[in-house]
Amino acid sequence: xxxxxxxxxxxxxxxxxxxxxxxxxxxxxxxxxxxxxxxxxxxxxxxxxxxxxxxxxxxxxxxxxxxxxxxxxxxxxxxxxxxxxxxxxxxxxxxxxxxxxxxxxxxxxxxxxxxxxxxxxxxxxxxxxxxxxxxxxxxxxxxxxxxxxxxxxxxxxxxxxxxxxxxxxxxxxxxxxxxxxxxxxxxxxxxxxxxxxxxxxxxxxxxxxxxxxxxxxxxxxxxxxxxxxxxxxxxxxxxxxxxxxxxxxxxxxxxxxxxxxxxxxxxxxxxxxxxxxxxxxxxxxxxxxxxxxxxxxxxxxxxxxxxxxxxxxxxxxxxxxxxxxxxxxxxxxxxxxxxxxxxxxxxxxxxxxxxxxxxxxxxxxxxxxxxxxxxxxxxxxxxxxxxxxxxxxxxxxxxxxxxxxxxxxxxxxxxxxxxxxxxxxxxxxxxxxxxxxxxxxxxxxxxxxxxxxxxxxxxxxxxxxxxxxxxxxxxxxxxxxxxx
Amino acid sequence: xxxxxxxxxxxxxxxxxxxxxxxxxxxxxxxxxxxxxxxxxxxxxxxxxxxxxxxxxxxxxxxxxxxxxxxxxxxxxxxxxxxxxxxxxxxxxxxxxxxxxxxxxxxxxxxxxxxxxxxxxxxxxxxxxxxxxxxxxxxxxxxxxxxxxxxxxxxxxxxxxxxxxxxxxxxxxxxxxxxxxxxxxxxxxxxxxxxxxxxxxxxxxxxxxxxxxxxxxxxxxxxxxxxxxxxxxxxxxxxxxxxxxxxxxxxxxxxxxxxxxxxxxxxxxxxxxxxxxxxxxxxxxxxxxxxxxxxxxxxxxxxxxxxxxxx
Numbered sequence: 001x002x003x004x005x006x007x008x009x010x011x012x013x014x015x016x017x018x019x020x021x022x023x024x025x026x027x028x029x030x031x032x033x034x035x036x037x038x039x040x041x042x043x044x045x046x047x048x049x050x051x052x053x054x055x056x057x058x059x060x061x062x063x064x065x066x067x068x069x070x071x072x073x074x075x076x077x078x079x080x081x082x083x084x085x086x087x088x089x090x091x092x093x094x095x096x097x098x099x100x101x102x103x104x105x106x107x108x109x110x111x112x113x114x115x116x117x118x119x120x121x122x123x124x125x126x127x128x129x130x131x132x133x134x135x136x137x138x139x140x141x142x143x144x145x146x147x148x149x150x151x152x153x154x155x156x157x158x159x160x161x162x163x164x165x166x167x168x169x170x171x172x173x174x175x176x177x178x179x180x181x182x183x184x185x186x187x188x189x190x191x192x193x194x195x196x197x198x199x200x201x202x203x204x205x206x207x208x209x210x211x212x213x214x215x216x217x218x219x220x221x222x223x224x225x226x227x228x229x230x231x232x233x234x235x236x237x238x239x240x241x242x243x244x245x246x247x248x249x250x251x252x253x254x255x256x257x258x259x260x261x262x263x264x265x266x267x268x269x270x271x272x273x274x275x276x277x278x279x280x281x282x283x284x285x286x287x288x289x290x291x292x293x294x295x296x297x298x299x300x301x302x303x304x305x306x307x308x309x310x311x312x313x314x315x316x317x318x319x320x321x322x323x324x325x326x327x328x329x330x331x332x333x334x335x336x337x338x339x340x341x342x343x344x345x346x347x348x349x350x351x352x353x354x355x356x357x358x359x360x361x362x363x364x365x366x367x368x369x370x371x372x373x374x375x376x377x378x379x380x381x382x383x384x385x386x387x388x389x390x391x392x393x394x395x396x397x398x399x400x401x402x403x404x405x406x407x408x409x410x411x412x413x414x415x416x417x418x419x420x421x422x423x424x425x426x427x428x429x430x431x432x433x434x435x436x437x438x439x440x441x442x443x444x445x446x447x448x449x450x451x452x453x454x455x456x457x458x459x460x461x462x463x464x465x466x467x468x469x470x471x472x473x474x475x476x477x478x479x480x481x482x483x484x
Numbered sequence: 485x486x487x488x489x490x491x492x493x494x495x496x497x498x499x500x501x502x503x504x505x506x507x508x509x510x511x512x513x514x515x516x517x518x519x520x521x522x523x524x525x526x527x528x529x530x531x532x533x534x535x536x537x538x539x540x541x542x543x544x545x546x547x548x549x550x551x552x553x554x555x556x557x558x559x560x561x562x563x564x565x566x567x568x569x570x571x572x573x574x575x576x577x578x579x580x581x582x583x584x585x586x587x588x589x590x591x592x593x594x595x596x597x598x599x600x601x602x603x604x605x606x607x608x609x610x611x612x613x614x615x616x617x618x619x620x621x622x623x624x625x626x627x628x629x630x631x632x633x634x635x636x637x638x639x640x641x642x643x644x645x646x647x648x649x650x651x652x653x654x655x656x657x658x659x660x661x662x663x664x665x666x667x668x669x670x671x672x673x674x675x676x677x678x679x680x681x682x683x684x685x686x687x688x689x690x691x692x693x694x695x696x697x698x699x700x701x702x703x704x705x706x707x708x709x710x711x712x713x714x715x716x717x718x719x720x721x722x723x724x725x726x727x728x729x730x731x732x733x734x735x736x737x738x739x740x741x742x743x744x745x746x747x748x749x750x751x752x753x754x755x756x757x758x759x760x761x762x763x764x765x766x767x768x769x770x771x772x773x774x775x776x777x778x779x780x781x782x783x784x785x786x787x788x789x790x791x792x793x794x795x
Contacts, residue, residue, distance in 0.1 A: 006561060007648065009570035010602040018601035026589065067586065074584030076638060079548050080602045081574030 010082040012090060019094035023066060035414045037106050049110060049132050050187045056140040058413055059099050060147030065409050066095045067151060088219040092148040099144040100137065107133045114188060126188040131197030138204035145211035149218045262342060266349035273319045274353040277312060281361040284308045286368050302373060305365045306382065306441045309358055313386035314416055316357070317394040318408050320350035339471045343398055347463065350394070351387055358386045374444070381440035384452045388437060391459045392420075398463060399470035487792060489740055490709040490756060494523040494698065499559075500649050500681035501530075501547060506556035508542055508705075516542040517553070518705035524698065529675070529682040531692040533785040534702035540685040541581055543702070544651050547683075548573060561648055574603065577642030577680075581653040583634040588627030592637050595626050596644070603645035611644035617670060631658045639667065643674055652684045656691055664691060671695065689782040696781060701788045708792045713781070720784050722754045723762065725771040734769035737762065742791035754779070754787045 024030070080087060111133050118126045185192060192200075257265075285308050362379055366372065373379060396411040423434050430436065436451035501524035508517040517539045524530040534540050545551040546558050549569035558565045560572045587595055596615070600606040615622055618636040621629065629637065635655065642650060656664045668691060674680065675695075684692050700710040709716075720742070726749050740762070743754040751771070755762045763773045779787065 005648075006563075006571065007574040007645070008604045009574040011604065015601055018598070022590075022598065025594070074582065074586070075545070075548075075550060075580040076578065076583055076641070077585050077587070078550050079573055079576070079578045079580075080599075081570050081572075081576075082602060083570045086570075 007081075010080060012082070012086060015082060015087070016090045016094055019091055020097060023094055023098050026066070031410050035410045035417070037102055038414070038418055049114070049136060052107075052110075052136050052186065055417055056103070056136055057143050058417075059103070059140045059143040060150075061409055061413070062099050062102075062144055063092070063095055063148040063151040066098070067091065085216075085219045088152055089216065092145070092152070092215055092219075095148060096141060096144050100141060103137055103140045107136060118188065126191075128185055128188055128190075128192040128197070131192055131200055132186065132188075135200045135204045138201070138208045142204070142207040142211040145208065145215050149211065149214045152215065152218045259341060259345065262345045263349055266345050267352060270320060270349055270353045274356055277316070277319065277353070277357040278360040281308055281312055281357050282364040285361045286364040301371045302443060305361070309361055309382055309386050310389065310441050312357055312361070313354060313389040314393050314412055316350060316354045316390050317397050318412060320346065320353070321397040321408065340468055343467045343471060344464065347391075347394055347398060347467070351390060354386060354390050355383060358383050378440060378445050378448075381445060381448045381452065384456065385438060385440035385448070388452060388456050388459060389420075391456065391463055394463060395466050398467040399473065487708055487742075487788075490788070491711045491715065492521060492707050492709060494525055494710060494712070497525045500524050500526040500528070501558075501560055501683055503543065503546070503558045504556055506543070506546060506553045506558055508539075508546065508551065508553050515705050517546070520556070520702070520705065521707060521710075522700065523710060524681055524683050526681055527679055528698045529684065529692070529695045530698040530700060531689060531696040531781070532683060532685045532700045532702060533687060533689045533789075534685075535687060535789060538702045539705040540702060541653055542705075544578075544653050544683070544685055547651060548576060548578060574605075575648045577645065577647035577650045579635070579638045579642045579650075579652045579655045581657065583631075583638045585626060588625065590626055591623055592620055592626055592629065592633075593622040595637065596622075596641055599641045600644075606645045608644075610646070611640055614640045614643060614670070618666065632660065632663050635659060635667075636663070639670070646678045646680075648679075648681065650680050650682045652682065652686075654686055654688075655684070656686070656688060668692075668694065689785045690780070693781040699781065699785070701785055701792070703789060703792045708788050716781075716784050717778055719756050719758065720754065720779055720787065721759055721762070721776045722752055722779060722783075722787075723766060723776050724750070724752050724774045725766055726774065727751055727771045731770060734765050734771065737765045737769075742787050754791075 078084070082090075111129060115125050115129055118124070118129070285305055362382065373382075393412050393415055396408050420438065423438075431447055432451050432454050434451070434455060436446050436448055437455045439445040440448045440452070501522060503520050503522040506517050506520040506522075507515065509515045520539065520543055522532070522543060532540050532543070542551060546553050547560055547565055549565045549572060552566065561575045563572050563575070565572050585595070587598060590598060592615075596611055600608065600611070614620075618640060620637050620640060621633055624633070626634070626637070635658070639655065642652075656667055659667065671682070672695060675682070682695075684696070686692060697713045698711070699713055699716055701708040711719075724746075729749065731749075737755065737757075740757045741753050741755050745752040745754075753766075759776050763776060766773050
């Protein structure tokens with residue numbers, strides 16, 4: 001040691017407090033937290049906690065919103081006087097505190113209302129009322145921690161989404177034939193003995209602890225994770241040699257890129273996510289759902305397949321536009337093509353790639369040998385319905401080039417938990433109603449074709465207008481949603 | 485031609501930054517660092533010069549433990565960088581080559597507050613004064629700042645905790661001349677008030693000319709030369725001389741010549757060595773020495789780099 005007085009490193013408690021406050025000031029985080037809150041509140045009805053089973057796994061996406069709302073972490077973020085592992089664990093802990101808060105309030109409210117409802121209905125509280133809320137809280141925490149682990153491991157949003165797709169089916173895989181029993185427990189219809197309640201809590205606590213251990217392992221495993229700047233820069237491909245004797249084309253007449261060339265370029269950019277999407281959809285459809293739910297009624301097989309397609313469709317815009325945020329995109333632009341055409345080409349390429357994924361899922365479903373849709377004509381309806389959902393969920397993403405991940409996730413989560421259910425619930429019923437269009441994702445679809453055609457056209461037209469607005473807004477300056 | 489006659493050790497003086505035989509290779513490619521022995525004395529303003537891709541940024545990242553060396557050891561303020569990286573980073577103020585952050589949604593003021601949470605020695609008053617002096621737009625979001633404003637903000641975050649060691653990675657890259665001047669003036673002012681060791685990595689050496697008291701020239705991951713500025717000024721000169729026809733050179737001197745320029749009977753040699761001794765050897769060989777010009781820091785660096793490349 002030499003004579004220089006050493007400055008102390010950062011104190012963990014101060015940094016943790018700082019991150020808690022920082023996330024509290026992050027408008028996107030607050031909005032997404034509120035979205036979760038509203039999504040859970042929207043499950044308020046006589047079916048107890050049943051609605052939470054769809055919302056709690058979404059906690060795995062919260063880290064994506066909290067920590068990857070801007071460009072990747074730079075050297076200036078890493079050069080902090082705090083041990084890297086501890087730094088990352090503190091970030092996860094601060095984010096988890098917000099995740100718990102997001103779940104705690106609606107859970108408390110639903111618990112209170114369920115308590116009152118059962119007292120009113122039966123004269124005594126439901127037996128599960130003491131056990132279910134902490135189990136759900138711990139399960140949500142486990143989901144958040146697994147999502148955080150994926151974020152730490154890859155810092156890649158696409159990887160996180162894939163991890164989420166896979167992880168969301170783990171409970172189904174583990175519970176298998178008992179899933180229906182879980183649904184009955186959550187709806188407070190089935191009684192729970194104290195032993196079952198304790199077992200459930202222990203299981204959820206173990207799941208949360210295991211997820212915490214995964215986070216620690218991921219943060220502490222430096223060899224698993226390339227350090228900043230240690231990724232080798234791939235060598236540039238040499239430019240194709242000009243044929244000998246060919247004159248330079250400096251004076252050649254220039255023209256914009258042809259639309260089909262732009263579309264093809266966008267499709268090529270999406271080939272990676274498409275392949276991953278196909279793999280995930282086929283795996284979920286072919287292996288998990290029919291395999292695990294073999295002993296369940298045939299309706300559950302079909303419902304599982306439809307859920308896979310619907311989930312892929314609503315998240316696909318995020319996958320498409322995240323792909324457009326990388327440095328490879330910035331290297332490509334500006335291209336000799338209009339901004340509107342480029343953005344619409346991306347939407348179209350996303351639609352084409354999504355249909356490829358849906359087609360793969362349908363083929364896997366048909367090849368799986370399980371029960372099929374009641375009407376074979378519904379399969380094209382599923383593909384069309386996926387396109388409609390994709391277009392509906394694309395709105396926040398077409399509004400600007402550097403779209404904000406948090407808003408996109410908030411929009412999709414909001415549509416999933418709030419918008420689409422409300423849309424189908426309150427729109428006037430009829431042949432042309434939105435409910436008829438989205439009935440392709442139900443076990444007993446009504447006449448869907450006119451409604452799908454109408455709403456796909458309407459949404460596509462609105463999307464073109466929104467894209468135009470996004471281009472205009474982009475030229476005026478930063479994205480209006482980019483303000484925190 | 486070997487350049488082994490050039491000094492690569494600073495001497496017996498307390499060192500604030502030191503690397504010993506540091507090697508780094510990215511993904512099996514070419515070596516970014518090939519045995520770097522950096523010695524930055526306490527209180528020095530050390531300019532690390534070299535071309536693009538020479539390994540300057542990698543060296544700084546290793547000092548911050550953002551990148552781990554494959555071999556060798558690095559120390560900052562006597563602390564091994566890999567053993568207690570948090571404590572090491574607490575001693576360092578860092579201005580990266582590219583100011584890229586995940587917290588672009590914060591305002592500049594909030595971004596600085598974010599940094600303040602990590603540094604126990606953060607001086608809020610000094611940070612405010614620096615912001616005022618550098619005209620950092622405190623209420624603008626970081627993602628909306630220009631390149632120059634980002635640099636100024638990064639400089640404030642690096643200086644405001646009064647670090648013992650300041651690592652500057654191409655700090656003036658992309659700044660306009662006025663901003664560069666302001667940057668240098670501010671740095672000088674900071675150095676007069678706070679004892680700081682500066683390791684300034686750059687390929688715009690002329691900007692550091694006024695402040696540098698030590699120079700290191702790096703090429704292909706290895707130091708070509710490392711010495712106090714005074715030593716370089718005293719030892720490296722350009723000799724213009726008239727030589728007789730069919731002159732074959734100066735025996736005993738050829739090994740110390742970095743560059744041979746000129747044509748016919750007029751030569752301009754850049755030679756490392758004591759001026760009197762070099763001049764006398766040239767004259768002993770029949771040359772008439774017109775003058776022996778000292779080189780500016782940039783000229784010296786260029787000469788060393790060209791000699792390293794040609795050697």
